[in-house]
Amino acid sequence: MNIAEVKATLRGPMVPVLTHYKSDLSIDHAAIRENVRTLVGRGLTRGQGVLLAGGAGGDFPMLTLDERKQVAKTVVETADGRTPVVVGAQDTHVWHCIEMARWAEEIGAYGIQLSPAYYYPANEETTWRVFEAVHEATRRIVLMVYNTHWEGYDMPLDLVARLSELPRCRSLKWSTPDSARYVRGVAHNAARMAVVDNQGLYVMNHLLGGAGFVTHLCTIWPEHELAIWKLLETGDYPAAQKKVTDVTWAWCDVYGRLVRATGAEGPAVKAALELCGRPGGPSRLPIRALSDAERRELRAVLVDLGTPDVK
Helix, strand or coil, X not given: CCHHHHHHHCCEEEEECCCCECCCCCECHHHHHHHHHHHHHCCCCCCCCEEEECCHHHCHHHCCHHHHHHHHHHHHHHHCCCCCEEEECCCCCHHHHHHHHHHHHHHCCCEEEECCCCCXXXXXXXXXXXXXXXXXXXXXXXXXXXXXXXXXXXCCHHHHHHHCCCCCEEEEEECCCCHHHHHXXXXXXXXXXXXXXXCCCHHHHHHCCCCEEECCHHHHCHHHHHHHHHHHHCCCHHHHHHXXXXXXXXXXXXXXXXXXXXXXXXXXXXXXXXXXXXCCCCCCCCCCCCCHHHHHHHHHHHHHHCCCCCC
């Protein structure tokens, strides 16, 4: 698979798409479509953006396998080829990973996100077997390696290099607790994989040849994160870093606290959307919505950052 084509496609801000629910906690596909249309309409398009359907930010652990499939289909159909879609395919059950990967191919997604197995401690051989099995069970879809080190296994660089030998294993969603390993991971893999930053180091990733960055703020304020991307692409790294420092990191500080308090990535983003007059909605157990005090704190931060449309 041509790495230049992959890096040109999986490029720019990568946005975890929320899974919205109705009041009865069934999937609200209309709200998902509205969110995707907004993101695409405000500039998140091929070459300057990627949609991640059914990842952790889309509540995949709280969805059935069929719900994950239907969420992915809604995102792909709504994007309608204007923005590439990566589908979350990680699971404790490898057959489910394969089923999600095959479904992603069927509906026309560009790639899948796959991580080492979890619950049982992962190691190099179990991780290789997961990726090899999914790769062999599919025909054309791009595999994005997701280093989920917080699950207890920080993938060695030698393993990442080994996985890149699989012909369609051409992307890496990268973070690691060791900053030196982070730098080496990007530098060693940027020529053979589209490396997506998952650590808030947008500038370092791009400087070393990376292809984009994961951002939850982009759901709320696409123009800000796209402006950073444009500065990166023109090589204006000081200006890009100033935007990251002044706004993105400030958002991440409050967002991180709210993720830890509520138990997942979605509630803070949903509350922020509601504060901006857009659909947010409830969350499924064991996750909870923000308290009134947390919503007031979040609103104050959004106003202070200059977020448009805050009510």
